[in-house]
Amino acid sequence: MQNWTEVGPVESVPQKGSRVMTTPDGDVAIFRTSSDEVFALFDQCPHKKGPLSQGIVYDKRVACPLHNWVIALSSGEATGPDEGCTRSFATKVEDGMIYISL
Amino acid sequence: MKEKLVLIGNGMAGVRTLEELLKLAPEKYDITVFGDEPYGNYNRIMLSPVLAGDKTIDQIMINDRQWYIDNGITLHAGKKITHINRVRRQVETAEGEVFEYDRLLLATGSRPFMLPLPGRDLPGVISFRDIADVDTMLETAKSYKKAVVIGGGLLGLEAANGLMIQGMEVTVVHIADVLMNQQLDKPASDLMLNELQAKGLKFLMSHETAAIEGKKRVEKIVFKNGTEIDTDLVVMAVGIRPNIELAQSAGIHCERGIVVDDTMQTFDPKVYAVGECVQHRGATFGLVAPLFEQAKVCANHLAQMGIARYVSSITSTKLKVTGIDLFSAGNFIGDESTEDLVFKDAARHVYKKLVIQDDKLIGAVLYGDTVDGAWYFQLMRDGTDVSSIRENMLFGQHHIGDSGHGATNSVDGLPDDAEICGCNGVCKGDIVKAISKHSLFTLDEVKAHTKASASCGSCTGLVEQLLASTLGSDFNDTPSKKAMCGCTSMSHGEVKNAIKDQGLKTISDLMVALDWKNADGCHSCRPALNYYLLSTWPDYQDDPQSRFINERVHANIQKDGTYSVVPRIWGGVTNANELRAIADISDKYNVPTVKITGGQRIDLLGVKKDDLPKMWADLSEAGFVSGHAYGKSLRTVKTCVGSEWCRFGTQDSTGLGIKVEKMTWGSWTPHKFKIAVSGCPRNCAEATIKDFGIVCVDSGYELHVGGNGGIKVRATDFLCKVVTEEEAMEYCAAFMQLYREDAHYLERTAPWIERVGLKSVQAKVVEDHENRKVLAQRFYESQERSQDDPWAEHAAKQRENYIPIKQVG
Ligand SMILES: Cc1cc2nc3c(=O)[nH]c(=O)nc-3n(C[C@H](O)[C@H](O)[C@H](O)COP(=O)(O)OP(=O)(O)OC[C@H]3O[C@@H](n4cnc5c(N)ncnc54)[C@H](O)[C@@H]3O)c2cc1C
């Protein structure tokens, strides 16, 4: 059974952008793509813990602001020749509201 | 059902086309490949190192059979296509099997030319083209002693060198008196001849072969002048001929090669051709660099994107013989309309010749010292005006102000653990390993796999040299333009022109109009496009999501994810009240570190993101504006105390510095931009390593441009001298504007000036008075809109972007 937590309205996250949600286990980055899909990743790059929420978002990927690793939003996995993975969380959008399963 | 694509020729050009196609449209075709040779796809140019025993066949495979399986490609290795039926769209193998196609790609390469001599069919007479030839040579070297190589070109010399290393006694027979006459002039050839002789090769120059003789196998060679020599092996390396028989028999128009247009299409629109088998605008090919460009273009059309055009460009060559350093590119012979710059040091075995036409470099031959090959090649491709560097350019790049890396420039001499990329800590050994292991060909591939040159880029030249020396050829260097990023094949310059010509006003319009491959672009093109639009259209609406984080939040991200805040301190002059305000604010937000920066201001480090807007509001209230320490924009104007206090001061450098900073702050530039003003030539403000430096003298102001500190220190070039402060400011505005309009995104003033030439900057800013005024005017106009303090604005309106969307627990 998934336990959904309400996050906030979709519009409060900029398109091709991200907002941070704080949790006792650390920050979670909520992403919104240009086609309004919503994803959530632990806000730490698998490389050297860069805050992914601050990166440039394109397609379903984000480029880490520290050293430009490119991370897939759906899986948290580094793309291309880089290897590493960051935790990802299930999300859903209902009536314009984002929910996350932590 | 998917369309069927059939490739004939499993060689370098054909398979490269498939690789490019898979990147663009992985699902489009059902692909079948026919190759005469019974292997996967290997790197033909590495056959020389295999012959010399430096590499094994396994090491030179680019794509093994598993690669074909992984990509759903059917490979028929060892099957030759003997017939094409264009009406039925079918190909037929030698065994009579028939396969259908919707599109056909011919990449049959070329065949060594065999001189029509008596005896050329004797066993022991071979060419140097494929793995089978190399096997024959290695086999022969085990049981026989003497070898003759006919042809003193690149291929012949590499064969000769390899056979000698395998223990044979080798004689090279050459018809001319210049070795590698496609690439070298006589003086360079003579130097090389000496060194190769010293290594143990024998030469018969200006000798023409008349016949090959022997009973069961080759025994001797007879020359036209009546002399003869004994031999057990003859390797013919006298040139290649495009493989066109198959195409010809199918009625496809051929001349010397299969004739293709700029889209790599043959006369039959269903049939494309790439590689050494083609003839494009009268030219045929013999090096891989242009073939890889063709592959890109062809893939683009096979994917039905339909925009790329193939333009042939200059190529460069290196000889893959250990210990022989040779580089040649372009038109190195010259004629009446060209001038030569020549440097010769016979004792050191060094020879350099540069050919110049209309103030541009058009050709180069380097022997013995090839460190600057990549740089010369760059100057040739960019068409840089070299008149201002011509006196020194023969001595290399580090002689024209590019000091920092001078001593380490020769990568060949470095040990494996030498660090090449300081930013990402990548050493030479890692890069070389990655190049061989993953069969990397281009700078971008090396960047992706090793991270070398992926950050500040100052080691790009070194990495390119490593690519060149590892692969033995400069083929990654061939494109006459560099694509902006993987989303497009257009260069920065082309994109900029398109923005103006087609009136493109937003990033999304642009991506549609120019056929961007990814709808959202990527992290490297979006910031560049945002900048180009911003600097072209006054009314452009800045896109914060296309800015790097520092510019988006107007602060510098630090390694722990906190930020640093740097208020602007005009000309580095402050007072007790401002300092008190900074102290109070630091207390209020518990700023852990307060540091004086190199640019004469104060850095507040370790600020949490959600504190940023509150802190800015407080700083604004105390009269501060953002210092743009985070931006591709004007950073600081550094000053010395000047005539107001200093006993040497000639002018009020501090006052001028403040005026200049008030004029220029807030402007966005392709990369960061630093200014300094020194009150006398003692230059305490270090104005000669800034993007724009002013050095006051008794009679006025000396203006300097294009310097920087940082990884690769570069002293400025002298722009001109002016008499008044007003002039100094106008030149500064005009220079900045020219840089803003002309440079590529992320290109600092130093590489920009090296690319376009100081002369062209002087012509536009110094000599053409009218143009200078127009440039300066454009600068002032755009400043009217950009000098709003982003801090005040964000503190007031955009707080929510800085605070968490939600807090749980
Ligand atoms: C020893 C050596 C060293 C070289 N060194 C360099 C160098 O340093 N730098 C450089 O830039 N270039 C170098 N070259 C040149 C470079 O290798 C060629 O330019 C390049 O390989 C040509 O690629 P291609 O795909 O056109 O032809 P190829 O690679 O020759 O591929 C053509 C393939 O098609 C197959 N084929 C032909 N007809 C048929 C048919 N009817 N049916 C099925 N298959 C067929 C052939 O068997 C062959 O495998 C070197 C070449 C050699 C031989």
Ligand code: SF4
């Ligand atoms: S540069 Fe000249 S004027 Fe300025 S502080 Fe130094 S010595 Fe004095």
Ligand code: SF4
């Ligand atoms: S502040 Fe500059 S010099 Fe110092 S570690 Fe960072 S990048 Fe390197």
Ligand code: FES
């Ligand atoms: S921390 Fe993300 S790329 Fe280095």
